[in-house]
Amino acid sequence: MNTNIKIVTGCGYHPSHMMPADSTDFMSIPAEAQFVELGLAELERHNNIALYPGCELSLHLARSPICEDEESQNNFCEFVQEKISRNSNKVSSIGVHLTGNRNQGLGKLGFSSHFKTSAVNEDNAIRFIKKLKNQTALPVWIENANFYSSSAEEVIQNWESARRILDSAEAKLIFDLTHSYIECHNLGLSPEFIFALIPWKCVVEIHISGFVVGADGALHDGHSQPVKPEIWQWLQFILEHFVTSSEVIVNIEHTDLSWTRKPAQYAEEFALLKNFKFSRKQTSVFSQKQIDYAISNLNRIVSLRHPEIQNLLSAYGYEQRDVLSAWIQEFMQGDLRLVFSKNEVSAAEEKVTVTLMDGFNEYIRKSLV
Structure with missing residues (x-):
């Protein structure tokens, strides 16, 4: 512009x-x-x-x-x-x-x-x-x-x-x-x-x-x-x-x-x-905050579907959103695409996608717990 x-x-x-x-x-x-x-x-x-x-x-x-x-x-x-x-x-x-x-x-x-x-x-x-x-x-x-x-x-x-x-x-x-x-x-x-x-x-x-x-x-x-x-x-x-x-x-x-x-x-x-x-x-400041907005929305989804994850992370002294944000920053550098369900993925795309909960749980196991 x-x-x-x-x-x-x-x-x-x-x-x-x-x-x-x-x-x-x-x-x-x-x-x-x-x-x-x-x-x-x-x-x-x-x-x-x-x-x-x-x-x-x-x-x-x-x-x-x-x-x-x-x-x-x-x-x-x-x-x-x-x-x-x-x-x-x-x-x-x-x-x-x-x-x-x-x-x-x-x-x-x-x-x-x-x-x-x-x-x-x-x-x-x-x-x-x-x-x-x-x-x-x-x-x-x-x-x-x-x-x-x-x-x-x-x-x-x-x-x-x-x-x-x-x-x-x-x-x-x-x-x-x-x-x-x-x-x-x-x-x-x-x-x-x-x-x-x-x-x-x-x-x-x-x-x-x-x-x-x-x-x-x-x-x-x-x-x-x-x-x-x-x-x-x-x-x-x-x-x-x-x-x-x-x-x-x-x-x-x-x-x-x-x-x-x-x-x-x-x-x-x-x-x-x-x-x-x-x-x-x-340029709108909001356009530069898209990933932040997405992380907040993903955090809300995780909290609604699996409230036990926050309890687990709290026991180790972590805030769920901070952990989720760190994972997303790392995830964005990789080749996989995040999906909410494998039901929306064709067989040809199985290897290039990961569900939200599978990906987040794997990150927690590897990095924190």
Whole structure:
């Protein structure tokens, strides 16, 4: 387990960063930012203008034909490559939402469409990621983007599908913590349910942002809102228990135009991340005490089945558990395996096993009595 994780501070592009400093809409680029995500429109708009000096730039695609037909994918990849190649600002990676068909569901309304597991969607997504990587010569990362799954079963299936896509396409993962929190809340589940499904070895970036509560109690994506305390708490939890890499980007996605009216709060969010404290959990002390626990259990079994053994050992000035512990330490160095009854042992394994009572009694006779 890695015990030292470096957080790289990321932010989303915000138009106020590019305003003249004397403009009422100007907002400073977070001093802590080392990594910035921006879309194709922003990349195009600021061609020949140095964007975010000193920061690594990543192209972010919320809507793409990732699960669509090959012709649509070919056209899109060529389109993206053309935009990248003629731009003076060089991007180092591409992030893509894992979504369904853009012509269906939410996609038809201009949003990220809901991804649902199917063999066709998986094959199409794998083909698209490989094609985009080859076309641009850039690493491609996919991001979870569902909010309104129908059941826990669907969530499980979708994450299993995402894992297969990541493995087959040799891609990395942007884990959007807020997206997962929203999805879980809308299903009445704890986020911990999802944490166990995520292929953490693939995670290179974590997104955090705000959310809004609808009139019916549903949660929705909210890039105009500050990061809620529960999101900070879950970020701490996954950094302490789940993230496996030595370095991870944590991206605060405050991209809504309304942030220009609250620049102090905007800056405060990044200061919170800069000073974010977490303590990576070490290997459980309990895992290192398994043999001690086993000895205690064996001692209990011997006491229940043969209480006379303690009386015998007491007569010689010994405590049963101490004697049992000494025997087990010696036994662990040998080639035999302990069993509780020969009835559970096949004839082929007779010579490599010994029962608890036979082994313990033999040790007592040889060593003590």
